Amino acid sequence: MIPVCKPWLPGNEEKYVLDAIRTNWISSKGEYLDKFEEEFAKYCGTKYAVSCTSGLAALHLACVSLGLKKGDEVIVPTFTMAASVNAIIFTGATPVLVDSEIDTWNIDTTKIEEKITSKTKAIMPVHIYGHPCDMSMIYQIAKKHNLFIIEDAAEATGAEYIGKKAGSLSDIGCFSFYANKIITTGEGGMCVTDNKELAEKMRKLRNHAFDLPRFVHSEVGYNYRLTNIQAAIGFAQMENAQMLIEARRSVGLRYNKLLKNTPGLILPVEKPYAKNVYWMYGIVLDNSIKLTKEQVMDRLKERGIETRGFFIPMHKQPAYYNKTVENAPDCSGNFPVADMLGERGFYLPSSSDLNDNEIEYICSVLKEIIKDSPFL
Ligand SMILES: Cc1ncc(COP(=O)(O)O)c(C=O)c1O
Known part of the structure; x- marks a missing residue:
């Protein structure tokens, strides 16, 4: 049987995973995490990359760090994977569904504005099956209505919109590294952004929102930490991106x-x-x-x-x-x-x-x- 998709680990994946194990850096600290984030940000052309446990976790971190909450609305295509919608739901905000374009299968940008209300806070375009959305249209709408853009780039690592990488075209771009993704860590995710404050917020939220002194929490956090073992695979993948x-x-x-x-x-x-x-x-x-x-x-x-x-x-x-x-x-x-x-x-x-x-x-x-x- 020719499988619908399988991972491909053609480089140093095994070597780096063994190195992570042999050096005992198996949890959520270690050089592969730093290297993976650094290489991923460089690849996307963004200032910051924040790794996490999945594409869903990445979307959720993005939604929370932008302050989405109960009573807010977020525009999202109905033709997507449930994670896009669930990440919005977790924050208490309400997803508002929009139909797709007939050719790209992405969100129909001509149908976004009719769904905008005084409660709308963000648009979440999804680059379906690896084809980027028409981001300048989305950008114009977002600017006009003062909305955030969260890109669901889970399926689109390496895709480009007018020469710029998918994920780098919004407030926060979110990726998945599930085994069927082009760059994989088995399970994993990443948020990319140019905004230092958002990056710091997401780093904090993914790690139980630890404050200083340790074990003081002024926010509700999550454990969305990627491990150094997973990052070892990711870094090896980035060498061959x-x-x-x-x-x-x-x-x-x-x-x-x-x-x-x-x-x-x-x-x-x-x-x-x-x-x-x-x-x-x-x-x-x-x-x-x-x-x-x-x-x-x-x-x-x-x-x-x-x-x-x-x-x-x-x-x-x-x-x-x-x-x-x-x-x-x-x-x-x-x-x-x-x-x-x-x-x-x-x-x-x-x-x-x-x-x-x-x-x-x-x-x-x-x-x-x-x-x-x-x-x-
Ligand atoms: C469009 C989209 N968003 C989000 C996700 C969620 O990613 P993950 O499975 O890593 O949580 C996927 C998964 O394939 C996806 O296709």
Whole structure:
């Protein structure tokens, strides 16, 4: 079976992990943490990087450090992973859902302003599947309404918007290093910012909000500390960052070339402002194909190809429409693009070390299935 995604640790990962263990620096202090944060900030072109335990933790730290609280509202796309919305919910603020663009699958910037109220405090754009959002549009709206921007760049390490790295285009950019991410630490996350005060606040909050003298707490803190062992993997990954990101991107470009002009398939785009890293190579079945997404995915599986369905939009999540929490988002609006993506989208194997033969095999099987499918 060709897995939908697997980690790739081609450099000094093992060596540095062993070094962390042998030198006994196994917890949340150690040279790899400093080096990883330093390299990550440098890579993103930001002044500060604050590591933490996951992408969700990064988003939560960002939301708390910007002071989001009960009664506030945050604009977020409905087509995202639940972590974006949950990070807002944890603060007591209410997520406000917006539909997606038909081509990039990112938040539809033309639909943001109609959702802004006197309670809106921030916009959280999400760079879906590695394609950056139209950040200058978002920036203009945020400036006009005096809003923070928190970038959910969990899926977009290395992606660029007009030559600037995803995550560096807002108040705080948040990353995930889960095993399927282009740069991984197994589990882990990072917040990047140019704002010293915010960086210091996030460093404090991730570490139980210890004050001086120790064991005095003037704020409620968390334990969101990454370990030196995880950072050892991350630092080794950063030594090969360019190669890892280009490898992932070249998988996407190869798919683009082989699947171009296949009737019935909508492929990912790359806008003139964007460098897409194709974190996951998503495709959408257009409505000329009679087979469902599940049928196509099952047939691919029978031929040894693992795939995964797109996100189910947030307005379709029972946790939110059943109001299991008081500040769940309002799910009653119309989100036709997100609905269509959720129903007809899935992604193909996207590991960075997928070879040409595997990609050619996947594309030929997919084309065969589509060709044999009755068209409407
Ligand atoms: C858009 C988005 N945001 C946040 C996250 C959460 O990251 P983590 O799983 O590291 O908590 C993910 C995870 O894949 C994601 O896709």
